[in-house]
Amino acid sequence: MKKLPAPQRHAIDIKPGLKICLLLLIGLLSFSPAPASAAGNETVSVEYFYEEGCLKCQQALPVVGQVVKSYPNVNFSIYEIMSSYTRMKEYGITTVPTIVVNRNTVITYRDYEGNETILKTLLEEAIETSTLPPLPAGEPPAEESSDFNNETNNETPEELNGEKMNPFFILAAGILAGFNPCLLAVMAFLASITLSQQGGKWEMLKITAGFSAGIFVMYMVAGISILGTVSFIPRIRETVTTFLALMTGIVGLWHIYDAYRLKVDAKSTFKTPKALKTFMERIGKKNLLLLSFLAGGMFSLVKAPCVGAIYLSILNMLVTKTGVIEGAFYLAIYNFGLVLPVIGLGILLTVGLSPETVTEFREKRRVEIRLVTGLILIALALLMQFRIL
Structure with missing residues (x-):
């Protein structure tokens, strides 16, 4: 059906209405937000x-x-x-x-x-x-960037994600980890070797310094390597933190099991490998500092489940809350706390404390130390997994 054209008078009547509608439409558009002219x-x-x-x-x-x-x-x-x-x-x-x-x-x-x-x-x-305020004197305008992987430098924020690590807490955790039956046993063993070789106070101080430095450096290298890897490949951070929490829990259960074994048949599952014992037995006066340093590094590796459990929980916190530079600073604090008991024990052995006294104390208290350490580690693992720490 063909439509008839509208009478001319209708067209004349509609034009003013169209004009009004167009004016209203233009007015509305002028007040509506337009992204292109923000x-x-x-x-x-x-x-x-x-x-x-x-x-x-x-x-x-x-x-x-x-x-x-x-x-x-x-x-x-x-x-x-x-x-x-x-x-x-x-x-x-x-x-x-x-x-x-x-x-x-x-x-x-x-x-x-x-x-x-x-x-x-x-x-x-x-x-x-928003209106653009004037730039402060001497400040260049921000450059446009669409890259999410900007290069980083060594400047570290004091606060990260609104949280700040407590260095005293980190130090206390290191000292707690240092009071460990494994460390006490090895230090007493080294002291007995020194005495059997007619070594004096100077030799004992060298052993203490070298052994402590070996532990410190080994844990620093391991920690910085992990922090650096996570910083370079940030997508693995979640996997790493979950793994560290899991390992902390497993080692905690291991400590509790070891406490049970020690209580029942006086046998520990944390045994020092014969190769390490043989190496330490060969430590003589020649190159004493270097050999003690190597012994400390080897001890850190082979006795990691015994000594490094709390270290795992601290490392988990650092991976979650810090970068490489700040994390390295807190690692140094923790490792310093870790070797403080070793240094203190070495000084006591130097001034006359008997290695047998250290061994007797270790044998008497190692069940309690293992049990308490295991419970602490399991609690830490749960806190880490639920992102409370």
Whole structure:
């Protein structure tokens, strides 16, 4: 059916209505938010701060990227906190992920609590309403970056993810680990060898210094290697922390089982390999410091289940909460605490404490030490697994 053309008078009557409708439509469009013209025609600065291996950061980045792509006039920059501490400090940022719009609007995780819809809304509002404050004198503008893998330098933030490790807690954990039947046994063994070879106080001090240095260096190398690997490949952080928590729990159960074996038949499952005993028996006055250092390193490896259990739990915390440089600092504190009892015992043996007295004390208290250590390790493993530590 063909429609008839409308009478001319109708067309004349409609034109004013069309004009009114068009004017209203244009007015509405002019007040509606348009991503292409956000914040006028000026460039809007959006800076995204993240940490390598941060799961919350990985979840937030796609949302931020989607929003900024819808605004052609947005200058988007990405900063890894380990290499951008100065800029973080300027904004007063202590947590990640954090988004800063035009250097005056800061959006943190607490603002949206993982809700991506809220994050998107907050970011859009910030882009559309923020005004760009003047740059401080001498500060260059932020450069655009779309790379999530910026190179890092040696500058370390004092606070990471809003948390700060307690160095005194780390030191206390090291000292606790140092009061270990295995360490006491080896130090008493070395002292008895020194006395049997007519060694004096100077030789005993050399053995103590070399043995302590060997333990310290071995655990530093192992810890920094793990922290460095996690920093280089952040996606394995979750796997590493789960593995460390699992190993801590297993070693804790092992300690409890060993306490049971010691109570029942006075036999420990933490035996010192004959190769290590033979090596230590051959330590003479020649190259005493070097051989003691090697003995300490070997001891750290072969007796890791006995001595290194608490070390695993500390390492788990460092992997979760620190970077390589800061983690190395706390590792040094822990390892210093670990060798403090060894140094103290070595000094006592030097000034006249009998190795037999040390052995007698170790034999008398090792069941209790094993049991308490095992329970502590299991508790630590559970706390680590549930992200309480």
